[in-house]
Amino acid sequence: MRKVGIGIVGLGNISAAYLKAAAGFPVLDIRAVADLNPAAAQARAAEFDVKAVSMDALFVDPEIEIILNLTIPKAHVDVGMRAIEAGKHVYSEKPLGIVFAEGKKLIDAARGRNLRVGSAPDTFLGGAHQTARRIVDEGELGQAIGGTAYFMCPGHERWHPNPAFYYEAGGGPMLDMGPYYITDLVNLLGPVARVSGIATMLRNTRTITSRDRNGEIIPVHVPTHVSGTLVFANGAVVQISMSFDVAGHKHVPLEIYGTEATLIVPDPNNFGGQVELLKKGGEWANVETDQPYADGNYRSIGLADMAHAIAEGRPHRANGDLALHVLEVMEAFETSSRSGQVVEITTPVTRPAPLATSIVDGKLGR
Template sequence: MGEPVSARTGVGIVGCGAISGQYLTTLAASQDLELVAVADLDPARAGAVADAHPGVRALTVPELVAHDDVDVVLNLTIPAAHAEVAHRAVAHGKDVYLEKPLTATTAEARDLLAAASARGVRVGCAPDTVLGTGIQTARRALDEGLVGRPLSATATMMVPGHEHWHPDPDFYYAPGGGPLLDMGPYYLTSLVTLLGPVTSVTGTSSRSRATRTIASGPRRGESVRVTTDTHVTGVLTHGSGALATVVLSFDAVATAASSIEIHGDTGSLIVPDPNRFAGDVRLFRLGGQAWETLEPSGGYRDAGRGCGLADMARTPRTEEHRASGSLAYHVLDVMESLLESARTGAAVTVTSTCARPVAVPLG
């Protein structure tokens, strides 16, 4: 999709936590992106990253967003800080790419996108796993009519909860966390990529217990209060007419259900885990005898976190990149609408929309 905007796009990372390692690997291998500077609330952590990458400077956040060599700010802070850091970048005329979700609320997201539009800069957002060969091969199968007219879908994520592996899981059990806002972006971004934007939702939710017990790390045995719902289920009505049933839960032990399934009038697709870039796509044709595995036919091969940022850098500014702010805003709006429906017991109209992202050719 288009030629590179420039030979190399200078990247400044704000937030050098655990997820930054995966982005650093992608940046090191990219022909489009060049890491210039890093910043973190913990200067020592930023310094360690800079020391490991010759030529990279450890700066404060104000220094980084104002740095002449930084073209795009990669915002890997916690969701509560997304909006503040992104606004700083936009005010200095920088593009910004954020980890999911776009911001903590749709109100914050609207303000951010409006500010970026007024300043003439771009906003991108994870997840970019949808640009890998897994989701994109499924996308091509749908576009080629291998299931006929898509009628319905299911998206399922059921796990025991992050306290079983995360040493500091408090965030996941507070407002702004929970299975929907934590993992929902992967599933809902995939559904929008496959089936198009959502027009209305109906949702319900619950929580199974008041506390969770940390199972690993220095806080092992400590209890964490649960102040948000830990099981969310809902039905999404897509503008295409397809209905998608979603179940995201921290209240299960395991599930045999496929991550995502798409069902049409002439076939059914099993779509791989949307938290990963690759995986087998399987098709069962009407009148067939068995599932068949499709060869990869779309998406970036061997992709890693940050490929959406590279895609943004390569996309001419006159075109919308795939992991766009408008797509991330729509997904955030769908998630907020699901929680509102669960709270009120009524269907909620999703007022935002977005373009179905352009498919990624195999490459």
């Protein structure tokens, strides 16, 4: 198995999860890390026994094939474009970008240079979600009718040490949490055809209650409660709500309805969880997860799949076309809210191939 050199840009909170998980995928060779804050890079490098270098050095390192872009959302496209210009493939934390037009420029630039773009979330490759995918693919639901998707909480200022960016351009519940839900829905149901939505911002400020900045007031610049409808190309209609304004709720994360059965899919921000199935005329039953990667946090599996795909000359699953489609869908909610119109989705996308086997040992199901 040929190892693929990885350089990481951005050493914030999420980088620890990526570095920890990457150790379980032998194809990934973490060559160096870099951050605009050298102290952050040095600290994370020491924690995981990797090399910290300058940003310039990382982008010109010939042993690095993929830039793993873990910067804040508004920097995703700029860093991605720099990687492409340096002749590197790039895999980005979600979302692909904060504006669809800019995300499309990144995808077009990569395609023009025969380079790959990958993007989180890769949680849809987790065992629970791949088990749900198998149920759908085997026709147990019958014809897809619709579903629901809910993420609602009081806001990340409760726990995050630096939550301001969640309320700046590129933040908000749809761009922050929507990628997990919409990506998993595309994995299960295929591409989205149309979107209608309402987006509201009922408070102009938030008060941080996390420990280090407790009591600090931050401004809000983005909608914090977004609801609407996704109409899929196969005719299924899914109701969705993403909110940073709600104290709590009892909806399950994802329900998928078919003519023959209803499927409950667990939290798409996790790799595992309990899948449930109700067949018409029957009772709710737990479905045993029969796929790998359901028992931990495997952030890096999408990157590992991309590295294998480069070596094998096949498509990777958490790919740029999927991420761009999801970005267009998310942006459409605010566009629909402003215009009062249904928004047609223009980006084509193919459901990613199911992940049938483990890739820890370098073997990957097709």
